[in-house]
Amino acid sequence: MFISFEGIDGSGKSTQATLLADFLRGRGHDVVLTREPGGSSGAEEIRALVLNGDANRWSAETEILLFTAARRDHLERCILPALDVGKIVICDRFADSTRMYQGLSRGDLRGQVDALHEIMIGLEPDLTLLVDMDPAQGLHRATTRGQEDSRFEGFGVDLQSKMRAGFLALAQEFKHRFMTVDGSGSPDEVAARIQSVVADRMT
Numbered sequence: 644m645f646i647s648f649e650g651i652d653g654s655g656k657s658t659q660a661t662l663l664a665d666f667l668r669g670r671g672h673d674v675v676l677t678r679e680p681g682g683s684s685g686a687e688e689i690r691a692l693v694l695n696g697d698a699n700r701w702s703a704e705t706e707i708l709l710f711t712a713a714r715r716d717h718l719e720r721c722i723l724p725a726l727d728v729g730k731i732v733i734c735d736r737f738a739d740s741t742r743m744y745q746g747l748s749r750g751d752l753r754g755q756v757d758a759l760h761e762i763m764i765g766l767e768p769d770l771t772l773l774v775d776m777d778p779a780q781g782l783h784r785a786t787t788r789g790q791e792d793s794r795f796e797g798f799g800v801d802l803q804s805k806m807r808a809g810f811l812a813l814a815q816e817f818k819h820r821f822m823t824v825d826g827s828g829s830p831d832e833v834a835a836r837i838q839s840v841v842a843d844r845m846t
């Protein structure tokens with residue numbers, strides 16, 4: 644089973660991906676917890692390129708290529724080998740993030756994102772957990788967490804709002820695999836919502 648987490652910056656995806664991995668391991672599953680951009684050594688190098696520096700360092704089109712290149716390496720070296728031996732893969736962001744951030748944030752490039760995805764990736768998660776969160780609260784959490792790779796977070800609350808609306812629309816477009824979870828409340832409260840969704844899907 645391939646599970647992805649999606650949502651705006653600071654919505655709690657990384658926290659919840661870790662808690663879900665712990666929960667499933669506790670139930671005896673073999674779980675690989677990974678993230679994008681990154682998750683393999685080559686993809687982590689691309690992550691550093693794409694997330695550091697000036698906001699205008701790369702055009703949206705170049706970013707589509709960089710994120711997809713990172714994803715392809717991650718897929719070949721981490722995700723597919725794990726799925727092949729029956730492990731559960733939990734990925735903190737996947738292709739839906741490219742559909743949103745590169746496909747929507749600076750003009751409509753969704754067609755290019757989808758075309759490259761089909762040619763080079765061709766895999767969608769079995770379940771995508773959208774952690775839904777108020778944009779200002781998410782931005783506050785993301786900017787007070789003190790990480791270095793802040794190229795996207797510099798884009799501000801307008802982008803956060805646009806991405807939130809975009810993710811909710813994507814959840815409607817791919818109803819069969821998306822589950823939207825309320826990201827408000829304590830980490831344990833959100834985790835309980837997620838566990839009930841995942842337990843439902845696995846039975």
Ligand code: ADP
Nearest residue numbers: 652653654655656657658784785788828829830
């Ligand atoms: P994301 O991966 O979506 O950017 P994180 O899991 O990194 O989000 O969370 C962003 C920040 O908010 C972190 O400092 C984290 O400790 C904190 N955080 C995560 N979940 C909650 C929550 N439910 N309530 C309050 N703070 C949270």
Ligand code: TYD
Nearest residue numbers: 651652653679680710736740741744785795
């Ligand atoms: P991430 O480390 O998940 O940030 P956060 O924890 O703040 O959500 O992702 C870093 C940034 O990369 C985030 O702002 C979203 C962006 N991103 C894209 O623009 N396209 C992509 O395909 C992916 C996977 C991430």
